[in-house]
Amino acid sequence: MTAAAKPLPQITPEMAPFWEAARRHELVVQRCRGCGEFRFPARDLCSRCLSREAEWVPVSGRGVIFSYVVMHQVYHPGFADQVPYAVVVVQLEEGARMLSNLLDCPVQDIRVDMPVEVVFEEVTPEVTLPKFRPRTPPGF
Amino acid sequence: MAAHPLRGAAAIVGLGITPQGRVYGRTPLGFAVDAIQLALEDAGLERSDLDGLLLNPGLAWNDLGMGSFQLQQAMGLRDLRLSAAMHLGGATACAMIQHATQAIAAGMCQTVACVFSDAPLKPPAPQGERTSSASAYGFARGWEQAYGYFGVNAMYALVARRHMHRYGTTQDHLGAVAVAQRRWANRNAQAQMHAEPLALDDYHRARWIVEPLRLFDCCLVSNGGLAVIVTGSERARNLRKPAVYIWGMGQGHLGGDPADTLTSGAVLAREPAFRMAGVRVQDLDLAELYDCYTFTVIVSLEDYGFCAKGEGGPFVAEQVTGPDGRLAINTGGGQLSSFYMWGMTPVSEAVIQVRGEGGRRQVPRHDLALVSGNGGVFSTHSTLVLSRHAS
Numbered sequence: 079m080t081a082a083a084k085p086l087p088q089i090t091p092e093m094a095p096f097w098e099a100a101r102r103h104e105l106v107v108q109r110c111r112g113c114g115e116f117r118f119p120a121r122d123l124c125s126r127c128l129s130r131e132a133e134w135v136p137v138s139g140r141g142v143i144f145s146y147v148v149m150h151q152v153y154h155p156g157f158a159d160q161v162p163y164a165v166v167v168v169q170l171e172e173g174a175r176m177l178s179n180l181l182d183c184p185v186q187d188i189r190v191d192m193p194v195e196v197v198f199e200e201v202t203p204e205v206t207l208p209k210f211r212p213r214t215p216p217g218f
Numbered sequence: 219m220a221a222h223p224l225r226g227a228a229a230i231v232g233l234g235i236t237p238q239g240r241v242y243g244r245t246p247l248g249f250a251v252d253a254i255q256l257a258l259e260d261a262g263l264e265r266s267d268l269d270g271l272l273l274n275p276g277l278a279w280n281d282l283g284m285g286s287f288q289l290q291q292a293m294g295l296r297d298l299r300l301s302a303a304m305h306l307g308g309a310t311a312c313a314m315i316q317h318a319t320q321a322i323a324a325g326m327c328q329t330v331a332c333v334f335s336d337a338p339l340k341p342p343a344p345q346g347e348r349t350s351s352a353s354a355y356g357f358a359r360g361w362e363q364a365y366g367y368f369g370v371n372a373m374y375a376l377v378a379r380r381h382m383h384r385y386g387t388t389q390d391h392l393g394a395v396a397v398a399q400r401r402w403a404n405r406n407a408q409a410q411m412h413a414e415p416l417a418l419d420d421y422h423r424a425r426w427i428v429e430p431l432r433l434f435d436c437c438l439v440s441n442g443g444l445a446v447i448v449t450g451s452e453r454a455r456n457l458r459k460p461a462v463y464i465w466g467m468g469q470g471h472l473g474g475d476p477a478d479t480l481t482s483g484a485v486l487a488r489e490p491a492f493r494m495a496g497v498r499v500q501d502l503d504l505a506e507l508y509d510c511y512t513f514t515v516i517v518s519l520e521d522y523g524f525c526a527k528g529e530g531g532p533f534v535a536e537q538v539t540g541p542d543g544r545l546a547i548n549t550g551g552g553q554l555s556s557f558y559m560w561g562m563t564p565v566s567e568a569v570i571q572v573r574g575e576g577g578r579r580q581v582p583r584h585d586l587a588l589v590s591g592n593g594g595v596f597s598t599h600s601t602l603v604l605s606r607h608a609s
Binding site for chain 2: 084085087088089090093119135144145146147148149150151153154157160162163165167175176177178179185190191205206209
């Protein structure tokens with residue numbers, strides 16, 4: 079018996095540029111042309127300045143763990159052999175926060191403010207998921 | 219200073235609680251009808267006395283926006299002068315009572331039923347087949363499911379982790395809330411967890427749901443209905459049960475990311491509610507604080523000023539909120555240990571206590587009660603101050 083597949087992200091028109099960039103192993107985030115605020119996920123309206131003008135810009139892929147949880151319940155059969163696994167919120171250097179997973183780090187070693195960097199996990203030929211891994215702090 | 223014109227203008231005069239928990243075979247609409255009938259009987263009123271209907275439809279209603287009209291038709295109510303389905307999550311219950319009070323004070327209507335009902339639990343499947351019993355709260359948004367991020371538990375856990383990081387709140391602190399409320403529930407025969415003792419060791423041994431939340435950090439899920447009847451204070455005096463007067467009302471909806479503020483809307487709602495009631499936090503005899511999670515209680519204690527911001531954890535660890543503590547908080551066991559009727563759970567327990575109907579869990583002084591409601595993930599908030607006295 080093969081393990082159930084994990085669910086794929088629903089790729090909405092608004093978020094399509096994000097997923098297209100991820101396939102090229104680039105991390106892009108939407109930025110408001112009105113006030114310059116980065117935002118994630120994509121929206122058609124800036125909640126700060128109410129501008130509808132926005133652009134997708136490449137970001138460094140560096141950030142820190144803002145918060146994290148460790149999932150122990152199986153809500154989808156695709157995660158049955160993954161529990162316990164971490165879901166993290168990464169505070170990107172540019173400002174936006176991004177929900178993701180942390181690779182190469184046991185769940186008990188995750189800490190708030192831990193420096194992380196993006197990695198790309200190719201899930202299917204069409205879908206690549208940006209994820210994160212611990213980053214050696216500068217100066218180390 | 220002159221008293222606020224709406225202070226004591228209306229009162230809760232009827233309370234109806236259907237069987238709660240794993241109760242099957244009734245629709246959410248059916249539970250709502252049952253709850254209203256029980257509340258009318260409790261008040262000594264007839265269906266024809268109602269001229270207002272406010273509904274908070276739970277998840278299983280799949281409400282398309284006309285729920286209160288559906289309910290009106292289902293129970294044959296005629297000639298209503300107030301009707302609405304309201305959607306503020308767990309803040310709806312207190313908000314419904316606030317709108318009923320305003321409408322009564324404005325002369326729009328006289329007697330309003332406010333009701334919540336839901337039936338998210340499905341009966342066990344035959345032959346041990348797996349069902350997704352409580353999965354109504356396990357939804358995922360769009361792309362987030364690809365990362366395994368599911369459910370309301372995880373949303374609260376992300377905020378709780380920030381609170382632990384910023385203020386040093388610990389697992390023991392969260393556990394202290396669960397233990398205190400279970401001890402109240404052990405004195406409440408209507409509580410789903412009435413017969414189940416819980417010590418801090420038991421709390422720590424229970425399984426993780428989403429770290430940092432364990433099993434007993436999370437509220438129950440219940441099928442059932444719960445209604446209250448609100449009417450003007452003149453009429454309230456001559457009904458079957460002691461009136462529970464509405465002294466103070468407030469709402470607070472902060473916006474933004476609760477993981478930044480680590481506060482509930484109580485920081486906005488408390489001031490107008492306390493000012494209208496003419497009371498301070500230290501005047502309260504009991505508080506029924508919305509408790510979808512243990513963590514929510516800690517934040518609410520901070521935001522209402524029972525303790526300083528960030529000190530909710532050490533505060534509850536001193537065991538001040540249990541049956542022997544100096545603060546009577548969530549005296550029926552709350553949503554963690556009695557039943558989960560969203561904001562109606564704390565409302566109902568406040569009514570029971572202020573009336574003096576608490577039996578083994580009755581608090582000795584019950585003149586003044588605080589009730590809070592919280593919806594979404596600290597997204598919406600509502601406050602009531604209730605009193606045994608008209609003025």
